[in-house]
Amino acid sequence: MNGIAFDISHMLAGFLVLLSFLMLYQVRLLPLLNVLAAHAFVLAMSVAWQAHTQDAPHLYITAAIALGFKAILVPMVLRRMVVRMGIHREIETVVGIGLTMLAGMALVALSLEVMLPLTAKAEPVVREDIALALSVVLIGLLMMVTRRNAVSQVVGFMSLENGINLAATGARGMPLVVEISVAFSVLIAFIVIGIFLFRIREQFDTVDVGVLDTFRGGLR
Numbered sequence: 001m002n003g004i005a006f007d008i009s010h011m012l013a014g015f016l017v018l019l020s021f022l023m024l025y026q027v028r029l030l031p032l033l034n035v036l037a038a039h040a041f042v043l044a045m046s047v048a049w050q051a052h053t054q055d056a057p058h059l060y061i062t063a064a065i066a067l068g069f070k071a072i073l074v075p076m077v078l079r080r081m082v083v084r085m086g087i088h089r090e091i092e093t094v095v096g097i098g099l100t101m102l103a104g105m106a107l108v109a110l111s112l113e114v115m116l117p118l119t120a121k122a123e124p125v126v127r128e129d130i131a132l133a134l135s136v137v138l139i140g141l142l143m144m145v146t147r148r149n150a151v152s153q154v155v156g157f158m159s160l161e162n163g164i165n166l167a168a169t170g171a172r173g174m175p176l177v178v179e180i181s182v183a184f185s186v187l188i189a190f191i192v193i194g195i196f197l198f199r200i201r202e203q204f205d206t207v208d209v210g211v212l213d214t215f216r217g218g219l220r
Contacts, residue, residue: 040070129170136163
């Protein structure tokens with residue numbers, strides 16, 4: 001891979017990490033879903049670029065799935081859910097945004113510290129893309145842990161899955177059949193999550209998991 005191709009690949013992966021931080025910063029649901037769409041769009045661009053540089057046509061299918069399913073369909077459906085349930089308000093967090101951002105930076109540093117030595121013999125673009133992909137995965141996990149709203153936890157899960165896709169394509173990719181099966185598994189999980197959200201909204205009139213814990217404690 002030449003210098004320009006390396007720089008573009010590294011820029012796209014770095015931009016994905018930046019958007020992950022922007023997700024952590026969001027305090028309202030609708031802007032968070034907009035960032036999720038942008039996150040998936042950058043992933044699609046990154047996968048398409050890897051398809052070009054690796055001469056791997058099957059990765060274009062992966063990029064199309066990321067663009068159509070993750071960047072358009074999922075955010076659109078989640079946005080409709082949020083509007084229908086009337087929960088487009090501020091997202092309650094376990095800790096403050098400032099502490100969450102600091103924790104995110106620490107996770108990025110940890111990812112670089114752990115992955116760069118482990119992939120020392122790999123190509124430079126693979127080393128850095130995998131390290132940045134791990135950062136995206138860990139920030140997605142952090143978002144799931146620090147957000148009390150179930151919808152924002154779904155967004156964290158989707159962000160995590162984007163990081164896994166980035167790592168797989170950067171490391172010369174998984175077989176196409178595996179990528180398609182993963183996409184359908186995520187689709188099924190998304191449908192189940194959507195049904196679950198509507199059910200807990202009907203039963204408890206909220207999707208705040210902290211309030212749900214209170215209900216559970218009262219039933220003991």
